[in-house]
Amino acid sequence: MPAPITSEQLQPVSPVDRTVKVALLVPLTGNAAEIGQGMLDAAQMALFDLGDDDFQLVPRDTKGTPGGASEAARAALADGAKLILGPLFSSSVGAARPAVQGAGVSMISFSNNPTQAANGAWTIGFAPDNQVRRVVSYAKSQGINRISVMAPRDGYGEAVTSALTTAASDAGARIVRTERYDPASTDLSPTVQSLASGGPGSTDAIMLADGGPKLRSVASLLPAFQVDPAQVKLLGTGLWDDPTLGTEPALVGGWYAAPDPAARREFEQRFEATYGRKPPRLATLAYDAAALAAVLARNGGPAPFDTLNLTNPNGFAGVDGIFRLRPDGLVDRGLAVMEVTPSGNRVIDPAPTSFQTLGY
Structure with missing residues:
Protein backbone atom coordinates (compact mmCIF):
# COMPACT_ATOMS: atom_id res chain seq x y z
CA MET A 1 0.00 0.00 0.00
CA PHE A 126 11.16 40.82 -53.87
CA ALA A 127 13.63 38.96 -56.08
CA PRO A 128 13.43 39.33 -59.87
CA ASP A 129 13.07 35.60 -60.54
CA ASN A 130 9.33 35.47 -59.74
CA GLN A 131 8.68 38.76 -61.50
CA VAL A 132 10.43 37.74 -64.71
CA ARG A 133 8.86 34.30 -64.77
CA ARG A 134 5.36 35.71 -64.32
CA VAL A 135 5.53 38.46 -66.94
CA VAL A 136 7.24 36.23 -69.52
CA SER A 137 4.64 33.51 -69.05
CA TYR A 138 1.87 36.05 -69.56
CA ALA A 139 3.60 37.61 -72.57
CA LYS A 140 3.95 34.21 -74.22
CA SER A 141 0.22 33.62 -73.70
CA GLN A 142 -0.36 36.87 -75.61
CA GLY A 143 1.65 35.73 -78.63
CA ILE A 144 5.09 37.08 -77.74
CA ASN A 145 7.79 34.63 -78.82
CA ARG A 146 10.99 36.65 -79.32
CA ILE A 147 12.36 38.70 -76.44
CA SER A 148 15.34 41.02 -76.18
CA VAL A 149 16.76 42.33 -72.92
CA MET A 150 18.67 45.39 -71.82
CA ALA A 151 20.10 45.17 -68.32
CA PRO A 152 22.79 46.83 -66.20
CA ARG A 153 26.12 45.07 -65.84
CA ASP A 154 25.74 44.39 -62.12
CA GLY A 155 24.30 41.76 -59.77
CA TYR A 156 20.71 42.80 -60.42
CA GLY A 157 21.16 42.75 -64.19
CA GLU A 158 22.77 39.34 -63.97
CA ALA A 159 19.86 38.01 -61.89
CA VAL A 160 17.32 39.35 -64.41
CA THR A 161 19.08 38.02 -67.51
CA SER A 162 19.57 34.62 -65.88
CA ALA A 163 15.92 34.49 -64.83
CA LEU A 164 14.84 35.56 -68.30
CA THR A 165 16.81 32.79 -69.96
CA THR A 166 15.11 30.19 -67.77
CA ALA A 167 11.66 31.75 -67.99
CA ALA A 168 11.76 32.04 -71.78
CA SER A 169 12.86 28.44 -72.15
CA ASP A 170 10.11 27.23 -69.81
CA ALA A 171 7.47 29.30 -71.64
CA GLY A 172 8.58 28.29 -75.13
CA ALA A 173 9.89 31.73 -76.07
CA ARG A 174 13.46 32.62 -77.04
CA ILE A 175 15.96 35.36 -76.28
CA VAL A 176 17.05 37.06 -79.51
CA ARG A 177 19.31 39.82 -78.18
CA THR A 178 20.99 40.73 -74.87
CA GLU A 179 22.59 44.12 -74.21
CA ARG A 180 24.37 45.03 -70.97
CA TYR A 181 25.52 48.47 -69.87
CA ASP A 182 27.55 50.13 -67.15
CA PRO A 183 25.03 51.18 -64.47
CA ALA A 184 27.09 54.36 -63.93
CA SER A 185 26.79 55.38 -67.58
CA THR A 186 24.95 58.62 -68.31
CA ASP A 187 24.62 58.04 -72.06
CA LEU A 188 22.88 54.84 -73.05
CA SER A 189 22.34 55.77 -76.69
CA PRO A 190 24.99 53.33 -78.00
CA THR A 191 23.45 50.45 -76.04
CA VAL A 192 19.94 51.28 -77.26
CA GLN A 193 21.25 51.59 -80.82
CA SER A 194 22.89 48.17 -80.57
CA LEU A 195 19.70 46.71 -79.11
CA ALA A 196 17.74 48.06 -82.09
CA SER A 197 20.27 47.01 -84.70
CA GLY A 198 18.27 43.94 -85.67
CA GLY A 199 15.80 46.26 -87.33
CA PRO A 200 12.00 46.50 -87.15
CA GLY A 201 10.26 43.19 -86.70
CA SER A 202 13.29 41.42 -85.22
CA THR A 203 11.86 41.19 -81.71
CA ASP A 204 8.40 41.02 -80.17
CA ALA A 205 9.31 42.44 -76.78
CA ILE A 206 12.14 44.10 -74.89
CA MET A 207 12.73 43.60 -71.19
CA LEU A 208 14.18 46.71 -69.54
CA ALA A 209 15.74 45.69 -66.22
CA ASP A 210 15.95 49.08 -64.59
CA GLY A 211 13.78 51.66 -62.88
CA GLY A 212 13.54 55.34 -62.04
CA PRO A 213 15.24 57.99 -64.21
CA LYS A 214 17.42 55.42 -66.00
CA LEU A 215 14.36 53.48 -67.18
CA ARG A 216 12.64 56.66 -68.38
CA SER A 217 15.78 57.71 -70.23
CA VAL A 218 16.12 54.37 -72.02
CA ALA A 219 12.43 54.26 -72.94
CA SER A 220 12.54 57.78 -74.38
CA LEU A 221 15.48 56.80 -76.61
CA LEU A 222 13.76 53.80 -78.22
CA PRO A 223 11.66 55.66 -80.84
CA ALA A 224 14.79 57.50 -82.02
CA PHE A 225 16.25 54.13 -83.05
CA GLN A 226 13.09 52.91 -84.81
CA VAL A 227 11.78 50.86 -81.90
CA ASP A 228 8.06 51.58 -81.76
CA PRO A 229 6.57 50.74 -78.32
CA ALA A 230 3.23 50.36 -80.08
CA GLN A 231 4.71 47.42 -82.04
CA VAL A 232 7.30 46.08 -79.59
CA LYS A 233 5.97 45.31 -76.11
CA LEU A 234 8.11 46.63 -73.26
CA LEU A 235 8.47 44.31 -70.27
CA GLY A 236 9.77 45.18 -66.83
CA THR A 237 10.54 43.94 -63.34
CA GLY A 238 9.47 45.02 -59.88
CA LEU A 239 11.54 48.17 -60.35
CA TRP A 240 8.66 49.32 -62.55
CA ASP A 241 6.28 49.33 -59.58
CA ASP A 242 5.96 53.10 -59.73
CA PRO A 243 2.55 54.71 -60.33
CA THR A 244 4.12 57.68 -62.14
CA LEU A 245 5.77 55.67 -64.95
CA GLY A 246 2.93 56.56 -67.32
CA THR A 247 4.25 60.11 -67.56
CA GLU A 248 6.84 58.71 -70.01
CA PRO A 249 4.80 58.02 -73.19
CA ALA A 250 7.10 55.23 -74.42
CA LEU A 251 6.39 53.19 -71.28
CA VAL A 252 2.62 53.37 -71.59
CA GLY A 253 1.29 49.89 -72.36
CA GLY A 254 4.34 48.15 -70.86
CA TRP A 255 3.88 45.09 -68.64
CA TYR A 256 5.53 44.01 -65.43
CA ALA A 257 4.71 41.64 -62.56
CA ALA A 258 4.24 42.75 -58.96
CA PRO A 259 2.07 42.05 -55.92
CA ASP A 260 -1.52 43.13 -56.44
CA PRO A 261 -1.65 46.69 -55.06
CA ALA A 262 -5.19 46.37 -53.70
CA LEU A 330 14.07 30.61 -52.19
CA VAL A 331 10.48 31.82 -52.26
CA ASP A 332 7.71 31.39 -54.82
CA ARG A 333 5.25 34.29 -55.09
CA GLY A 334 1.92 34.68 -56.82
CA LEU A 335 2.06 38.01 -58.64
CA ALA A 336 -0.31 40.07 -60.75
CA VAL A 337 0.62 41.34 -64.20
CA MET A 338 0.42 45.12 -64.33
CA GLU A 339 0.13 47.50 -67.28
CA VAL A 340 1.49 51.04 -67.30
CA THR A 341 -1.15 53.66 -68.13
CA PRO A 342 -1.03 57.48 -68.15
CA SER A 343 -3.21 57.60 -65.03
CA GLY A 344 -1.37 54.91 -63.05
CA ASN A 345 -0.68 51.21 -63.34
CA ARG A 346 -3.52 48.70 -63.54
CA VAL A 347 -3.92 44.96 -63.10
CA ILE A 348 -4.45 43.18 -66.42
CA ASP A 349 -4.00 39.61 -65.15
CA PRO A 350 -4.92 39.02 -61.50
CA ALA A 351 -2.58 37.43 -59.01
CA PRO A 352 -3.34 33.73 -58.47
CA THR A 353 -4.94 32.63 -55.23
CA SER A 354 -3.42 29.14 -55.31
CA PHE A 355 -0.08 27.71 -56.36
CA GLN A 356 -1.91 24.91 -58.17
CA THR A 357 -2.90 27.39 -60.86
CA LEU A 358 0.69 28.53 -61.39
CA GLY A 359 1.98 25.15 -62.48
CA TYR A 360 5.10 25.26 -60.35
Whole structure:
Protein backbone atom coordinates (compact mmCIF):
# COMPACT_ATOMS: atom_id res chain seq x y z
CA MET A 1 0.00 0.00 0.00
CA PRO A 2 1.50 3.40 -0.99
CA ALA A 3 2.67 5.56 1.86
CA PRO A 4 0.52 8.63 2.46
CA ILE A 5 1.81 11.95 1.10
CA THR A 6 2.78 14.31 3.91
CA SER A 7 2.39 18.08 3.83
CA GLU A 8 6.17 18.41 3.67
CA GLN A 9 6.18 16.55 0.36
CA LEU A 10 3.57 18.77 -1.22
CA GLN A 11 5.23 21.43 -3.32
CA PRO A 12 3.55 23.82 -5.77
CA VAL A 13 4.03 22.82 -9.39
CA SER A 14 5.56 25.59 -11.50
CA PRO A 15 3.37 26.50 -14.46
CA VAL A 16 4.64 25.36 -17.83
CA ASP A 17 6.15 28.24 -19.78
CA ARG A 18 4.50 28.09 -23.18
CA THR A 19 6.05 31.28 -24.50
CA VAL A 20 7.28 31.08 -28.09
CA LYS A 21 9.96 33.66 -28.77
CA VAL A 22 10.57 34.92 -32.29
CA ALA A 23 13.29 37.48 -32.94
CA LEU A 24 13.01 40.35 -35.40
CA LEU A 25 16.40 41.58 -36.61
CA VAL A 26 16.09 45.00 -38.26
CA PRO A 27 18.10 48.25 -38.28
CA LEU A 28 16.66 50.45 -35.51
CA THR A 29 19.64 52.80 -35.50
CA GLY A 30 21.90 53.94 -38.32
CA ASN A 31 21.11 55.04 -41.86
CA ALA A 32 18.25 52.57 -42.36
CA ALA A 33 16.57 53.15 -38.98
CA GLU A 34 13.42 54.60 -40.54
CA ILE A 35 12.90 51.48 -42.65
CA GLY A 36 13.68 49.21 -39.71
CA GLN A 37 11.25 51.00 -37.41
CA GLY A 38 8.54 50.75 -40.04
CA MET A 39 9.18 47.02 -40.33
CA LEU A 40 9.00 46.59 -36.55
CA ASP A 41 5.73 48.52 -36.45
CA ALA A 42 4.31 46.32 -39.22
CA ALA A 43 5.35 43.18 -37.35
CA GLN A 44 3.59 44.48 -34.25
CA MET A 45 0.45 44.98 -36.35
CA ALA A 46 0.62 41.32 -37.39
CA LEU A 47 0.86 40.24 -33.76
CA PHE A 48 -2.17 42.34 -32.89
CA ASP A 49 -4.06 40.68 -35.75
CA LEU A 50 -2.94 37.07 -35.33
CA GLY A 51 -0.76 36.55 -32.26
CA ASP A 52 -1.81 35.14 -28.91
CA ASP A 53 -0.58 35.56 -25.34
CA ASP A 54 2.06 32.84 -25.75
CA PHE A 55 3.77 34.56 -28.69
CA GLN A 56 6.57 36.99 -27.94
CA LEU A 57 8.32 39.12 -30.55
CA VAL A 58 11.88 40.00 -29.56
CA PRO A 59 13.22 42.98 -31.56
CA ARG A 60 16.99 43.25 -31.96
CA ASP A 61 18.82 46.19 -33.55
CA THR A 62 21.22 45.21 -36.33
CA LYS A 63 22.44 48.83 -36.65
CA GLY A 64 22.31 48.23 -40.42
CA THR A 65 25.73 46.57 -40.39
CA PRO A 66 26.98 42.98 -40.75
CA GLY A 67 28.65 43.14 -37.35
CA GLY A 68 25.50 44.48 -35.74
CA ALA A 69 23.44 41.73 -37.38
CA SER A 70 25.76 39.00 -36.13
CA GLU A 71 25.64 40.44 -32.60
CA ALA A 72 21.85 40.78 -32.73
CA ALA A 73 21.44 37.18 -33.90
CA ARG A 74 23.62 35.83 -31.10
CA ALA A 75 21.75 37.87 -28.51
CA ALA A 76 18.38 36.64 -29.83
CA LEU A 77 19.50 33.02 -29.76
CA ALA A 78 20.82 33.41 -26.21
CA ASP A 79 17.41 34.81 -25.27
CA GLY A 80 15.73 31.64 -26.52
CA ALA A 81 14.44 32.70 -29.94
CA LYS A 82 13.03 29.74 -31.87
CA LEU A 83 12.84 31.57 -35.21
CA ILE A 84 14.75 34.54 -36.62
CA LEU A 85 12.97 37.08 -38.85
CA GLY A 86 15.51 39.24 -40.69
CA PRO A 87 17.97 40.73 -41.11
CA LEU A 88 17.34 43.10 -43.99
CA PHE A 89 20.53 43.58 -45.96
CA SER A 90 22.29 40.84 -47.89
CA SER A 91 25.63 41.38 -46.16
CA SER A 92 23.89 41.26 -42.78
CA VAL A 93 22.21 37.96 -43.68
CA GLY A 94 25.59 36.48 -44.53
CA ALA A 95 27.02 37.65 -41.22
CA ALA A 96 24.13 36.40 -39.06
CA ARG A 97 23.42 33.10 -40.79
CA PRO A 98 26.33 30.99 -39.39
CA ALA A 99 25.29 31.53 -35.77
CA VAL A 100 21.62 30.94 -36.55
CA GLN A 101 22.18 27.76 -38.52
CA GLY A 102 24.73 26.58 -35.98
CA ALA A 103 22.01 26.79 -33.35
CA GLY A 104 19.63 24.74 -35.50
CA VAL A 105 17.20 27.64 -35.80
CA SER A 106 15.51 28.72 -39.04
CA MET A 107 15.85 32.23 -40.44
CA ILE A 108 13.47 34.14 -42.71
CA SER A 109 15.43 37.14 -43.93
CA PHE A 110 14.13 40.16 -45.82
CA SER A 111 16.91 40.12 -48.41
CA ASN A 112 16.14 39.67 -52.10
CA ASN A 113 19.59 38.24 -52.85
CA PRO A 114 19.16 34.59 -53.87
CA THR A 115 22.83 33.84 -53.12
CA GLN A 116 22.00 34.20 -49.42
CA ALA A 117 19.29 31.52 -49.59
CA ALA A 118 20.06 28.13 -48.11
CA ASN A 119 18.39 25.19 -46.46
CA GLY A 120 16.78 26.64 -43.34
CA ALA A 121 17.55 30.25 -44.35
CA TRP A 122 15.03 31.93 -46.63
CA THR A 123 15.21 35.22 -48.53
CA ILE A 124 11.69 36.62 -48.89
CA GLY A 125 12.56 39.97 -50.46
CA PHE A 126 11.16 40.82 -53.87
CA ALA A 127 13.63 38.96 -56.08
CA PRO A 128 13.43 39.33 -59.87
CA ASP A 129 13.07 35.60 -60.54
CA ASN A 130 9.33 35.47 -59.74
CA GLN A 131 8.68 38.76 -61.50
CA VAL A 132 10.43 37.74 -64.71
CA ARG A 133 8.86 34.30 -64.77
CA ARG A 134 5.36 35.71 -64.32
CA VAL A 135 5.53 38.46 -66.94
CA VAL A 136 7.24 36.23 -69.52
CA SER A 137 4.64 33.51 -69.05
CA TYR A 138 1.87 36.05 -69.56
CA ALA A 139 3.60 37.61 -72.57
CA LYS A 140 3.95 34.21 -74.22
CA SER A 141 0.22 33.62 -73.70
CA GLN A 142 -0.36 36.87 -75.61
CA GLY A 143 1.65 35.73 -78.63
CA ILE A 144 5.09 37.08 -77.74
CA ASN A 145 7.79 34.63 -78.82
CA ARG A 146 10.99 36.65 -79.32
CA ILE A 147 12.36 38.70 -76.44
CA SER A 148 15.34 41.02 -76.18
CA VAL A 149 16.76 42.33 -72.92
CA MET A 150 18.67 45.39 -71.82
CA ALA A 151 20.10 45.17 -68.32
CA PRO A 152 22.79 46.83 -66.20
CA ARG A 153 26.12 45.07 -65.84
CA ASP A 154 25.74 44.39 -62.12
CA GLY A 155 24.30 41.76 -59.77
CA TYR A 156 20.71 42.80 -60.42
CA GLY A 157 21.16 42.75 -64.19
CA GLU A 158 22.77 39.34 -63.97
CA ALA A 159 19.86 38.01 -61.89
CA VAL A 160 17.32 39.35 -64.41
CA THR A 161 19.08 38.02 -67.51
CA SER A 162 19.57 34.62 -65.88
CA ALA A 163 15.92 34.49 -64.83
CA LEU A 164 14.84 35.56 -68.30
CA THR A 165 16.81 32.79 -69.96
CA THR A 166 15.11 30.19 -67.77
CA ALA A 167 11.66 31.75 -67.99
CA ALA A 168 11.76 32.04 -71.78
CA SER A 169 12.86 28.44 -72.15
CA ASP A 170 10.11 27.23 -69.81
CA ALA A 171 7.47 29.30 -71.64
CA GLY A 172 8.58 28.29 -75.13
CA ALA A 173 9.89 31.73 -76.07
CA ARG A 174 13.46 32.62 -77.04
CA ILE A 175 15.96 35.36 -76.28
CA VAL A 176 17.05 37.06 -79.51
CA ARG A 177 19.31 39.82 -78.18
CA THR A 178 20.99 40.73 -74.87
CA GLU A 179 22.59 44.12 -74.21
CA ARG A 180 24.37 45.03 -70.97
CA TYR A 181 25.52 48.47 -69.87
CA ASP A 182 27.55 50.13 -67.15
CA PRO A 183 25.03 51.18 -64.47
CA ALA A 184 27.09 54.36 -63.93
CA SER A 185 26.79 55.38 -67.58
CA THR A 186 24.95 58.62 -68.31
CA ASP A 187 24.62 58.04 -72.06
CA LEU A 188 22.88 54.84 -73.05
CA SER A 189 22.34 55.77 -76.69
CA PRO A 190 24.99 53.33 -78.00
CA THR A 191 23.45 50.45 -76.04
CA VAL A 192 19.94 51.28 -77.26
CA GLN A 193 21.25 51.59 -80.82
CA SER A 194 22.89 48.17 -80.57
CA LEU A 195 19.70 46.71 -79.11
CA ALA A 196 17.74 48.06 -82.09
CA SER A 197 20.27 47.01 -84.70
CA GLY A 198 18.27 43.94 -85.67
CA GLY A 199 15.80 46.26 -87.33
CA PRO A 200 12.00 46.50 -87.15
CA GLY A 201 10.26 43.19 -86.70
CA SER A 202 13.29 41.42 -85.22
CA THR A 203 11.86 41.19 -81.71
CA ASP A 204 8.40 41.02 -80.17
CA ALA A 205 9.31 42.44 -76.78
CA ILE A 206 12.14 44.10 -74.89
CA MET A 207 12.73 43.60 -71.19
CA LEU A 208 14.18 46.71 -69.54
CA ALA A 209 15.74 45.69 -66.22
CA ASP A 210 15.95 49.08 -64.59
CA GLY A 211 13.78 51.66 -62.88
CA GLY A 212 13.54 55.34 -62.04
CA PRO A 213 15.24 57.99 -64.21
CA LYS A 214 17.42 55.42 -66.00
CA LEU A 215 14.36 53.48 -67.18
CA ARG A 216 12.64 56.66 -68.38
CA SER A 217 15.78 57.71 -70.23
CA VAL A 218 16.12 54.37 -72.02
CA ALA A 219 12.43 54.26 -72.94
CA SER A 220 12.54 57.78 -74.38
CA LEU A 221 15.48 56.80 -76.61
CA LEU A 222 13.76 53.80 -78.22
CA PRO A 223 11.66 55.66 -80.84
CA ALA A 224 14.79 57.50 -82.02
CA PHE A 225 16.25 54.13 -83.05
CA GLN A 226 13.09 52.91 -84.81
CA VAL A 227 11.78 50.86 -81.90
CA ASP A 228 8.06 51.58 -81.76
CA PRO A 229 6.57 50.74 -78.32
CA ALA A 230 3.23 50.36 -80.08
CA GLN A 231 4.71 47.42 -82.04
CA VAL A 232 7.30 46.08 -79.59
CA LYS A 233 5.97 45.31 -76.11
CA LEU A 234 8.11 46.63 -73.26
CA LEU A 235 8.47 44.31 -70.27
CA GLY A 236 9.77 45.18 -66.83
CA THR A 237 10.54 43.94 -63.34
CA GLY A 238 9.47 45.02 -59.88
CA LEU A 239 11.54 48.17 -60.35
CA TRP A 240 8.66 49.32 -62.55
CA ASP A 241 6.28 49.33 -59.58
CA ASP A 242 5.96 53.10 -59.73
CA PRO A 243 2.55 54.71 -60.33
CA THR A 244 4.12 57.68 -62.14
CA LEU A 245 5.77 55.67 -64.95
CA GLY A 246 2.93 56.56 -67.32
CA THR A 247 4.25 60.11 -67.56
CA GLU A 248 6.84 58.71 -70.01
CA PRO A 249 4.80 58.02 -73.19
CA ALA A 250 7.10 55.23 -74.42
CA LEU A 251 6.39 53.19 -71.28
CA VAL A 252 2.62 53.37 -71.59
CA GLY A 253 1.29 49.89 -72.36
CA GLY A 254 4.34 48.15 -70.86
CA TRP A 255 3.88 45.09 -68.64
CA TYR A 256 5.53 44.01 -65.43
CA ALA A 257 4.71 41.64 -62.56
CA ALA A 258 4.24 42.75 -58.96
CA PRO A 259 2.07 42.05 -55.92
CA ASP A 260 -1.52 43.13 -56.44
CA PRO A 261 -1.65 46.69 -55.06
CA ALA A 262 -5.19 46.37 -53.70
CA ALA A 263 -4.30 44.31 -50.61
CA ARG A 264 -1.24 46.44 -49.96
CA ARG A 265 -3.36 49.58 -50.15
CA GLU A 266 -5.57 48.32 -47.32
CA PHE A 267 -2.48 47.51 -45.23
CA GLU A 268 -1.01 50.96 -45.90
CA GLN A 269 -4.22 52.65 -44.82
CA ARG A 270 -4.30 50.65 -41.56
CA PHE A 271 -0.64 51.36 -40.90
CA GLU A 272 -1.08 55.09 -41.44
CA ALA A 273 -4.18 55.17 -39.23
CA THR A 274 -2.26 53.35 -36.46
CA TYR A 275 1.09 55.12 -36.60
CA GLY A 276 0.32 58.43 -38.28
CA ARG A 277 2.74 57.98 -41.16
CA LYS A 278 3.06 56.00 -44.37
CA PRO A 279 4.88 52.65 -44.13
CA PRO A 280 8.09 51.94 -46.02
CA ARG A 281 7.52 49.61 -48.98
CA LEU A 282 9.33 46.74 -47.23
CA ALA A 283 7.01 46.89 -44.21
CA THR A 284 4.75 44.32 -45.84
CA LEU A 285 7.58 41.77 -45.72
CA ALA A 286 7.81 42.16 -41.96
CA TYR A 287 4.04 41.94 -41.58
CA ASP A 288 3.82 38.75 -43.61
CA ALA A 289 6.79 37.12 -41.87
CA ALA A 290 5.48 37.94 -38.41
CA ALA A 291 1.97 36.80 -39.36
CA LEU A 292 3.37 33.50 -40.63
CA ALA A 293 5.32 33.03 -37.39
CA ALA A 294 2.30 33.83 -35.23
CA VAL A 295 0.03 31.41 -37.10
CA LEU A 296 2.58 28.58 -36.96
CA ALA A 297 3.28 29.22 -33.28
CA ARG A 298 -0.42 28.82 -32.57
CA ASN A 299 -1.23 25.95 -34.93
CA GLY A 300 2.06 24.25 -35.78
CA GLY A 301 2.24 21.78 -32.91
CA PRO A 302 5.19 21.13 -30.58
CA ALA A 303 7.76 22.11 -33.26
CA PRO A 304 5.97 24.99 -35.01
CA PHE A 305 8.96 26.19 -37.01
CA ASP A 306 10.28 22.91 -38.33
CA THR A 307 11.02 22.66 -42.04
CA LEU A 308 7.87 20.67 -42.77
CA ASN A 309 5.64 23.45 -41.43
CA LEU A 310 7.60 26.28 -42.99
CA THR A 311 7.72 24.70 -46.44
CA ASN A 312 4.03 23.80 -46.69
CA PRO A 313 3.58 23.38 -50.48
CA ASN A 314 0.22 25.14 -50.33
CA GLY A 315 2.00 28.26 -49.13
CA PHE A 316 0.56 31.17 -47.19
CA ALA A 317 -1.59 34.19 -48.03
CA GLY A 318 -0.03 37.53 -47.15
CA VAL A 319 -0.40 41.23 -47.81
CA ASP A 320 1.78 40.82 -50.91
CA GLY A 321 -0.20 37.83 -52.16
CA ILE A 322 0.42 34.12 -51.82
CA PHE A 323 3.95 32.95 -51.12
CA ARG A 324 5.66 29.75 -50.13
CA LEU A 325 9.07 28.92 -48.75
CA ARG A 326 10.97 26.38 -50.84
CA PRO A 327 13.36 23.81 -49.33
CA ASP A 328 16.28 25.50 -51.12
CA GLY A 329 15.70 28.80 -49.28
CA LEU A 330 14.07 30.61 -52.19
CA VAL A 331 10.48 31.82 -52.26
CA ASP A 332 7.71 31.39 -54.82
CA ARG A 333 5.25 34.29 -55.09
CA GLY A 334 1.92 34.68 -56.82
CA LEU A 335 2.06 38.01 -58.64
CA ALA A 336 -0.31 40.07 -60.75
CA VAL A 337 0.62 41.34 -64.20
CA MET A 338 0.42 45.12 -64.33
CA GLU A 339 0.13 47.50 -67.28
CA VAL A 340 1.49 51.04 -67.30
CA THR A 341 -1.15 53.66 -68.13
CA PRO A 342 -1.03 57.48 -68.15
CA SER A 343 -3.21 57.60 -65.03
CA GLY A 344 -1.37 54.91 -63.05
CA ASN A 345 -0.68 51.21 -63.34
CA ARG A 346 -3.52 48.70 -63.54
CA VAL A 347 -3.92 44.96 -63.10
CA ILE A 348 -4.45 43.18 -66.42
CA ASP A 349 -4.00 39.61 -65.15
CA PRO A 350 -4.92 39.02 -61.50
CA ALA A 351 -2.58 37.43 -59.01
CA PRO A 352 -3.34 33.73 -58.47
CA THR A 353 -4.94 32.63 -55.23
CA SER A 354 -3.42 29.14 -55.31
CA PHE A 355 -0.08 27.71 -56.36
CA GLN A 356 -1.91 24.91 -58.17
CA THR A 357 -2.90 27.39 -60.86
CA LEU A 358 0.69 28.53 -61.39
CA GLY A 359 1.98 25.15 -62.48
CA TYR A 360 5.10 25.26 -60.35
